[in-house]
Amino acid sequence: MEHIEPVVAWAQALPLPLKIVGLIVGVPFVAIVLNVLRQLLVPKDPTAPPVVFHYIPWFGSAAYYGVDPYKFMFECREKYGDVFTFILLGRRMTVALGPKGNNLSLGGKVSHVSAEDAYTPLTTPVFGKGVVYDCPNDMLMQQKKFIKHGLTTEALQSYTELMPPECHQYFAKELKLSKANPGPKTVDVLHMMAQLIVLTAGRTLQGKEIRESMSLHFAKLLEDLDKGFTPLNMMFPNLPLPSYRRRDRAQKQMSDFYMSIMAKRRTGEYDHENDMIQALQGSVYRNGTPLTDRDVAHMMIALLMAGQHTSSATSSWFLLHLAHDQELQQRLYQEQVDKFGNPDGTFRPMTFDDTKKLPLMDSCIRETLRLHAPIHSILRKVLQPIVVPQSLAAPSENVSYVIPKGHFIVAAPGVSQMDPKIWEEASRWNPLRWLVDGGVAKTADEQYTSGEKVDYGFGAVSKGTESPYQPFGAGRHRCVGEQFAYLQLTLVIGEVIRNFKLTAAQDEFPKTNYQTMIVLPLDPKINIEARV
Ligand code: HEM
Known part of the structure; x- marks a missing residue:
């Protein structure tokens, strides 16, 4: 605390315009640094699919995915395997690739995956x-x-x-x-x-x-x-x-x-x-x-x-x-x-x-x-945790990935x-x-x-x-x-x-x-x- 107090006092003494500029530049900067450190240093849940590295929290991989989704998916497959999660404007999207991956979402049970929950915000106002x-x-x-x-x-x-x-x-x-x-x-x-x-x-x-x-x-x-x-x-x-x-x-x-x-x-x-x-x-x-x-x-x-x-x-x-x-x-x-x-x-x-x-x-x-x-x-919202078959992707022989409820699963x-x-x-x-x-x-x-x-x-x-x-x-x-x-x-x-x-x-x-x-x-x- 004794180290932080002088910094706080120094910040408080700054003129108002500088404080505002400091907030506008400083808050996103700190958020980015914390986001990067969290991805690099915080131990991962072994059952969570790997998350695509990204700098900006909430925004995530929106630009990388949005510009060319196929390039994004092929490159991510090289790095992370057939199952990985990426952040898209606050949503957690878990991609499952290959025929077995397609089966996981397209062949998923109604109790586990929902197309309605994924698409209704887009389609209901139009249809x-x-x-x-x-x-x-x-x-x-x-x-x-x-x-x-x-x-x-x-x-x-x-x-x-x-x-x-x-x-x-x-x-x-x-x-x-x-x-x-x-x-x-x-x-x-x-x-x-x-x-x-x-x-x-x-x-x-x-x-x-x-x-x-x-x-x-x-x-x-x-x-x-x-x-x-x-x-x-x-x-x-x-x-x-x-x-x-x-x-x-x-x-x-x-x-x-x-x-x-x-x-x-x-x-x-x-x-x-x-x-x-x-x-x-x-x-x-x-x-x-x-x-x-x-x-x-x-x-x-x-x-x-x-x-x-x-x-x-x-x-x-x-x-x-x-x-x-x-x-x-x-x-x-x-x-x-x-x-x-x-x-x-x-x-x-x-x-x-x-x-x-x-x-x-x-x-x-x-x-x-x-x-x-x-x-x-092709999107589905995950309604109940989905265990990824070992034959598709797995962190180790005895542990399976689990796609949590609330994620979107992407085929x-x-x-x-x-x-x-x-x-x-x-x-x-x-x-x-x-x-x-x-x-x-x-x-x-x-x-x-x-x-x-x-x-x-x-x-x-x-x-x-x-x-x-x-x-x-x-x-x-x-x-x-x-x-x-x-x-x-x-x-x-x-x-x-x-x-x-x-x-x-x-x-x-x-x-x-x-x-x-x-x-x-x-x-x-x-x-x-x-x-x-
Ligand atoms: C569903 C592709 C033409 C009506 C789908 C889906 C795909 C698709 C990929 C599955 C979406 C999902 O699983 O979320 C195509 C392609 C077309 C085509 C490539 C033409 C080349 C049409 C036409 C109609 C139509 C001409 C209507 C006459 C539908 C309907 C569904 C559907 C009603 C079902 C949606 C659901 O069950 O969720 N289509 N489609 N499609 N398509 Fe097509």
Whole structure:
């Protein structure tokens, strides 16, 4: 104490401005020093997964992870192994890598891990209340079953007929390229694909009324919702910022819009269509409670958001690779000619069945999703301590790591999908790796897992939680839009390839933007030219 007293007296004697400056500079400095010393000197709990070294308390590894999550995860795996914890703006995130790591969170029990608790701050203000992550897990599983009822073979066949005309209309109105005026034209491929995906999903899944209303007003509502669906919103669900207010206004208007469509369909003012609204209206939970129109409206917003960015990102990456790989582009075009070409150089339309028999197209989609999985981090909140299997990671033979309650557990299937220990030339886009003897190879899911099927409440799906290839997730939260996404990608890309030649507009392949919720290409330009 006798040493500290003169220091305190000296500090008290300083003029006020100096005291303020001292506080502003001194407090963070002391906090950083204490944080570093604590990590270096304080003995660690042997069951706690290693913590990624960081200087700034609370902020933790936010910048390191945020700029390039894959670089962060591969580097941390080198240093700490397959299981490690990092600090992200006050949250403790425990990453579990590799197929076994994926299994720990994606295959985790509902009593141990919760997607609802992890995602609801981000999703509920955008989707609306009462559905998806704003209701018990059992209700979400039933909602997924209702969605599957809207994706029957009959519905998908009708969607197959509706999508190509939407593409042709877009090409004529927006690209304005023809045999007489072939171009080339430089386009932002992400912008182009976002439009094609929203128009085709609008006309099919979302229904005729939504497609007809895809005016500027609808586009503005979608944009405002989008701007409320960012990593910032995930971390801080309610800030007093204009973008948050616009998000809430757009959510209400969008939801009211769907409600008015349903009301008009009931009075017979609008025709019923074979679409998702039709499938969801009238669905009843097992306990006899019906889905309300408001629930349906919120589920429709959720589906719009779930499919829009994932599919526009995937199709953009796909076209970028084709623009940079002329040989593959030609092979893909030839596949269309061989299967659907007419003698006069035109193409016949595809049927739903046809879309499932295109080995090269299928391989290109798979490979694009392997290298550019739209979702880099899948999160769950830990509800009960999770013991990490020794075979995944362990501090010693007799001690296991335990992930404590309150942590977030992070699965990053993209890490296994790009792992050079699993894939030959892992970082190269090579769709041919999926082709064998003129057909498509088994998926990694089929190759690496037992094929075990599980019904989580929305129909039997392959468990797949230990697969090194999981672009659509695995386990109870596995995507229900996979079939629709494949159909949409096959048709939309098919139409682009039938009608246009693509070339690279930049020497370098575009870099990746990780600042959005979905992994997007950064400033992705291509040249597009009508086939003559
Ligand atoms: C869930 C990926 C398209 C609807 C998921 C998950 C992934 C994913 C990784 C699991 C999330 C988690 O476990 O936390 C993709 C990709 C797509 C795509 C890569 C396109 C290329 C779609 C489409 C729809 C859709 C078109 C709707 C028609 C859903 C739904 C869930 C889901 C409802 C379930 C959420 C849950 O159970 O927690 N998707 N998705 N997705 N996706 Fe997709």
